[in-house]
Amino acid sequence: MRRFRKKAYPYILILPAIVLVSMVSFFPMTQAIRASMYKMDFLELDEFIGLSHYKDILVSAEGLREIFNSFVLTFGTLVLAMSFAFILAVILNRPFRFKIVRTIFRSVLILPYAISWLIAGLLWMWLLSPHHGPVGYLLRSLFNWTMPAPLTTPSLAMPTLIQTTAWRLFPLAMLFILASLQTVPLNLLEAAKIDGATGWQSFRFITFPLIKNTVLVTMVLLTLFTFNMVTLIITLTGGGPGHATTTLAFRTFQESFQFWHLGYASALAVIIFIFNIGFSLLYIRILKTERYY
Amino acid sequence: MKSRILLMILCAVMAMVMGNIVFAQGTIKIKLWTFIDPTAESIRSQAHNYVHQKFMEKYPNIKLEADVIGWKQLDPMLIRAVKVKQPPEVSMFYSPSLMLHVNAGSIQPLDRFVQDWTDEQKADFIAWDSTVVNGHKYGFHYDHRVTGMVYRKDILDKAGFAYPESLGELGEQAEKLTDLPDMMGFINAANTVSPINTMEISMPIAYSEGGRLLHEDGRAAFNSPAFAKTVNYWKKMVYEYKAMPSDVALMDNEAANAILYAGKGVFHITCSHRVGYIRDRSGLSEKEWQFGPIPSFQPNVPSPTAVFGWVLAIPTGSKEPEAAWKFIEHFTSPEMQAYLAEKPHYMPVRKSAFDYPWFETPEASDVYNFFNIAKEKPLAVVLPEHTTELWTYISEVFERVIMEPERIDALAGLNEAAEKYNKKFGY
Numbered sequence: 001m002r003r004f005r006k007k008a009y010p011y012i013l014i015l016p017a018i019v020l021v022s023m024v025s026f027f028p029m030t031q032a033i034r035a036s037m038y039k040m041d042f043l044e045l046d047e048f049i050g051l052s053h054y055k056d057i058l059v060s061a062e063g064l065r066e067i068f069n070s071f072v073l074t075f076g077t078l079v080l081a082m083s084f085a086f087i088l089a090v091i092l093n094r095p096f097r098f099k100i101v102r103t104i105f106r107s108v109l110i111l112p113y114a115i116s117w118l119i120a121g122l123l124w125m126w127l128l129s130p131h132h133g134p135v136g137y138l139l140r141s142l143f144n145w146t147m148p149a150p151l152t153t154p155s156l157a158m159p160t161l162i163q164t165t166a167w168r169l170f171p172l173a174m175l176f177i178l179a180s181l182q183t184v185p186l187n188l189l190e191a192a193k194i195d196g197a198t199g200w201q202s203f204r205f206i207t208f209p210l211i212k213n214t215v216l217v218t219m220v221l222l223t224l225f226t227f228n229m230v231t232l233i234i235t236l237t238g239g240g241p242g243h244a245t246t247t248l249a250f251r252t253f254q255e256s257f258q259f260w261h262l263g264y265a266s267a268l269a270v271i272i273f274i275f276n277i278g279f280s281l282l283y284i285r286i287l288k289t290e291r292y293y
Numbered sequence: 294m295k296s297r298i299l300l301m302i303l304c305a306v307m308a309m310v311m312g313n314i315v316f317a318q319g320t321i322k323i324k325l326w327t328f329i330d331p332t333a334e335s336i337r338s339q340a341h342n343y344v345h346q347k348f349m350e351k352y353p354n355i356k357l358e359a360d361v362i363g364w365k366q367l368d369p370m371l372i373r374a375v376k377v378k379q380p381p382e383v384s385m386f387y388s389p390s391l392m393l394h395v396n397a398g399s400i401q402p403l404d405r406f407v408q409d410w411t412d413e414q415k416a417d418f419i420a421w422d423s424t425v426v427n428g429h430k431y432g433f434h435y436d437h438r439v440t441g442m443v444y445r446k447d448i449l450d451k452a453g454f455a456y457p458e459s460l461g462e463l464g465e466q467a468e469k470l471t472d473l474p475d476m477m478g479f480i481n482a483a484n485t486v487s488p489i490n491t492m493e494i495s496m497p498i499a500y501s502e503g504g505r506l507l508h509e510d511g512r513a514a515f516n517s518p519a520f521a522k523t524v525n526y527w528k529k530m531v532y533e534y535k536a537m538p539s540d541v542a543l544m545d546n547e548a549a550n551a552i553l554y555a556g557k558g559v560f561h562i563t564c565s566h567r568v569g570y571i572r573d574r575s576g577l578s579e580k581e582w583q584f585g586p587i588p589s590f591q592p593n594v595p596s597p598t599a600v601f602g603w604v605l606a607i608p609t610g611s612k613e614p615e616a617a618w619k620f621i622e623h624f625t626s627p628e629m630q631a632y633l634a635e636k637p638h639y640m641p642v643r644k645s646a647f648d649y650p651w652f653e654t655p656e657a658s659d660v661y662n663f664f665n666i667a668k669e670k671p672l673a674v675v676l677p678e679h680t681t682e683l684w685t686y687i688s689e690v691f692e693r694v695i696m697e698p699e700r701i702d703a704l705a706g707l708n709e710a711a712e713k714y715n716k717k718f719g720y
Contacts, residue, residue, distance in 0.1 A: 042397045043376045130540065131552055149540030154696060238486030241543045242689075242696050257369045259682040260393070 029273070036266035043262065053267035062243070070247040070275075073162060074226045080166035081222055082215075085173035092174075093181040113171035121235025124164045125151065154244040157237050161245050164236060165226055173218045180214035181207065213287060220283040224276055248272050321616045322356045323382035326371065328364035336569075340636040348623045355616050368393060371608060375399040380608035383617040388423065388434065388601045389489060392678040395426050400606040402429035406618045417643050418625075419667070420600055432606035435624045436639040438564040439667040440497050440599045443571055445559045446583045448473070456585050459592040460498070460526060463560060467536035470559045478536030480558040482549040483527050483691040488684035490546040491691060493599065494562040499523040500672055501589035501596040507677060512720045513711035515687055521704040522590065528694050528703070542695050562587055564601065565663040569638045579659065586666050597672035602642070634660045640667070679718070686710040 036054070039047040057063035088109060096102040112120065130136040130147045139147050150156040184207050192202045208215075230253045233239060239246040239254065248268055256265035331342035345357050360381065362370055368390050374380045375398070386394055394400045407415075407430055415421045424432045444456070452470060457463035467478025483491045496506075504519025531539050541549050552558050554574035563571075565584060572582050586595035605621045607614050623629060630641040631649035635656070640663040641647065647664075651657055677683060690706040 042372060125545070125548060129544075129548065129551075131538075131557075132555055149538075149544070152540040152543035238484075238545060240485050240692060242692050257366075259679065259685075260369075260372075260397075 032266045032269050032273075035263055036270050038263050040261070040263040042260055046263075049263075053264050054271070056264070057267060057271060065243065066246055066248050066251050067271075069158065069243075069245065070227055070249070072158060073165065073229075073245075073247055074223055076159070076162035077165040077169065077226045078219060078222055080162060081170040081173055082219065084166065084170045085177055085218075088170075089174045089177035089181055092178055109174060110171045112168050115168070117168065117229070117231035118235055120164065120168045121232045124160075124167075125236055128160065151237055152241050154242050157241060157244045161233065161236060165229065165232060168232070169222055169225060173222060176214055176218045177211065180211040184210050216283055216286055220279060223279050227275060227279070228272065248275075320354055320356050321613050322358060323613050323616045323620060325357060325359045325620070326362055326367060326381040326384040327359050328362060328367060328385065330361045331359050337637040340633055343632065343636075344624055344629050347629070348620055351623060352616075352619060355619065357620065372397045372399045375609050378610055380610050382607070382611045382613045383605060383620055384608050385435075385603050385605055386432070387489075388604050389492070389676045389680045391424060391426065391431065391604065392676060393680070394606070395431060396678045398609055400431050401609045401611070401614070402431055403433075403607060403618070403621075404429055417645050419642055419644060419664075420602075420671075423600065424604055432604035433621050433625045434602040434642045435605050435630075436566065436633065437600055437602040437642055437663075437667065438566040439640065439663050440493055440562070440564055440587060440601075440672075441584050441663070441666055442560055442562045442587050443553075443568055443582050443584050444561070445577075445581055447581045448476075448559050457560075457588050460588050460590050462592075463588055464526075464529060464534040464536065467530065467560055468534040471534075471536045475557055477538070477541065477552060477558050478534070479530050479560045480537060480541060480549055480552055481527075481530075481562050482542055482544055482546045483688060483695075484543050485685050485688045485692060486544070487546040488681055488688045491688040492680070492684045493564055493601065495523050495527075495687075495691075496674070497587050497596040497599050497672055498526065498589065500674070501591070501594070506674065506683065510720070511677070511718065513683075513686075513714045515683075516704065516707040516711035518704065520687070520707055524691055524694050524703040524707070527691055528698050531695055532698050539695050543692060565640055565666075566638075568659065584659070584662055584666075586669070595666075595670060597670045598667050599672040599674070600667050640664060682717075683714065686714050 035045065037048060037050055038045045039049055057066075092102060092106060092109075115123070127133050127135055128150050130149050136147050139145050148156060150160040188206050189202055192206055197205070227247075228249050229247075230249045233245055233247065233250045234253070237245040239250050249272060252265050252268040252272065255261045255268060325345075327341070329341045330338050331345055332338070341359075345359065349355065349357055364387070367384070367386055371380070371384050371386065371394065380399075384400075386400075418433075419437060420434060421430075424430060424434065448470060449456070449466070452466075454466050454470075457466055463479070469478070470476060471478040481494050483495060499515075499520045499522075502519035502522055504517050504523070505514045508514045527542060530537050531542055541552065550561075550571075553561055553571055556575050556577065561571075568582065568584050572578060575582070586598060589596040605624055607617045607621070611617055625642055627641075627643050627645040627649070630639075630643050630646035631651060633639040634641050634646060635651045638659055640660055646652075652661070687707070687710060690701075690703065690710050693701045693706050694703050
């Protein structure tokens with residue numbers, strides 16, 4: 001009995017956490033999977049239709065377009081945000097003559113992340129308005145050129161959304177990468193310099209392998225943030241023009257909270273969940289490869 | 294000594310707590326879900342606050358608490374709250390959502406409160422039938438807003454133009470006035486970002502041509518020449534009259550309105566409740582911004598006027614329906630309606646409100662104007678449960694035609710939208 005109690009003790013301690021996680025994660029998830037196989041009458045289950053919603057999403061042109069838009073937004077943001085974050089992290093990691101300058105730069109560069117998604121959307125909507133935004137005004141005044149409206153031009157709306165999302169997220173990536181860069185032992189870099197390694201070689205063979213895990217974690221976080229993001233799309237483009245920026249997440253919001261098709265929205269949510277799991281498993285797989293340090 | 298002082302403090306605190314409990318038991322608390330913050334500084338907020346305070350003065354045993362919820366979130370939150378049996382005692386909703394709430398079972402009929410009302414009492418309400426479904430009364434408007442067109446009278450006068458008597462004349466005037474420096478002749482976004490806005494501005498025009506939204510059996514009827522003509526009118530405004538850039542037609546409604554507030558627009562189809570706001574934001578007065586009926590394609594025949602508005606209703610499962618009813622009665626009383634007309638210029642929902650002295654003053658001319666426009670040719674249409682989704686399909690056609698004017702035919706686009714709508718709803 002005493003032995004059993006000793007073995008059971010850790011499980012008893014983590015039981016409250018498991019119950020809480022089950023209530024806020026597993027239970028809603030199972031309910032969503034269940035609801036995705038029904039037609040719903042507002043919040044009540046109606047007719048069982050099996051995988052019909054999934055078929056409607058995955059076989060229709062609209063569904064495939066939304067999946068495509070989700071991937072374009074996510075990977076476009078990832079490339080832009082990570083590139084920018086990397087460059088700035090490397091610069092901020094260098095020694096500054098006056099420490100206060102580095103502190104000021106770090107504080108200013110974090111500001112986009114401190115702003116809410118809603119404010120970021122409103123800010124960029126105003127900035128990029130060709131009729132009453134400052135950018136349009138400057139271009140008209142200086143070059144007598146009326147800029148195209150990026151948020152209402154189908155070919156420009158998605159790049160604008162990518163740029164705005166990357167602007168909002170790059171500080172997070174920059175902070176993670178900067179923190180990781182600061183853990184790279186200086187003696188390794190000095191030894192490499194003595195051996196005649198160039199800056200790029202030092203980065204490629206010493207610095208990057210040591211910060212690789214942090215970079216991967218950052219990439220996974222940014223991927224999950226962007227893939228599931230709705231607020232910025234609602235504020236900036238409303239999913240338009242002509243569905244150019246309608247993603248799976250936005251469509252889920254629209255179908256559930258505006259149109260009351262909760263069964264269909266649940267199916268969309270399950271598909272998003274599967275993609276999220278896929279991204280996470282990919283990260284775990286890559287992490288399991290050989291560690292350098 | 295110390296312990297005695299502590300004991301006295303403890304007793305005092307307990308007495309206060311018990312006193313509150315006893316006091317609270319004599320007080321009825323009702324929660325109102327509203328999108329207007331009564332503590333904010335705007336004239337509309339202050340007017341609502343006044344109505345709330347007057348209610349609590351009239352009924353000292355009823356305490357009203359206003360929960361402020363974004364207007365787009367009111368509908369989904371109310372339906373969910375009723376489902377989990379945590380509804381407010383009284384809630385607002387926008388009138389196009391009436392069928393949504395009736396079918397969701399989230400609002401209860403108010404028949405028992407009005408069963409003894411005479412026909413005269415009911416007739417005092419300008420749009421009594423607008424909240425009656427299958428013979429049951431589900432709510433009371435506390436404001437009406439009529440569709441019409443604001444226009445810059447000063448600019449028209451300078452150009453020597455009279456108020457346009459047809460949509461053709463409107464287009465020609467808008468075209469010429471766009472030549473003025475930094476001016477757009479016509480500003481009206483019509484897209485999927487704000488489908489309800491698209492409904493408010495285009496439905497009267499489509500109906501003036503004999504169009505209708507749905508057949509009796511619920512199938513789409515908007516794929517008609519009348520709606521196609523309306524969609525093509527927006528295309529004409531952008532590409533033929535060049536009175537509005539395509540990006541303005543495709544942008545969010547509020548972003549488009551910002552151009553008006555900057556004083557750079559001439560004509561704008563809107564609802565009456567926005568007139569005061571447009572004047573206030575643009576810093577111009579009723580001498581500049583005036584309001585008239587929406588023209589139709591026929592000369593001297595205005596489009597019918599749609600009447601929308603916010604409705605007060607008692608949610609299903611409301612714990613204090615009697616107190617909630619008292620609030621609705623108070624809010625829609627002639628006295629409060631007259632006050633709301635005077636301050637934020639709401640159009641009253643009752644004819645008897647017009648007997649109040651303020652309506653004799655020149656300041657009331659706006660409100661009389663709204664009332665007369667609504668009275669002349671009201672548009673009676675029952676909006677379906679899925680109004681937002683229905684108008685998203687129609688707004689998509691506006692978008693596509695404006696984005697690809699050479700490639701997308703309006704009627705073909707409406708046919709596609711109708712097919713999608715019918716398939717989605719099982720017709």
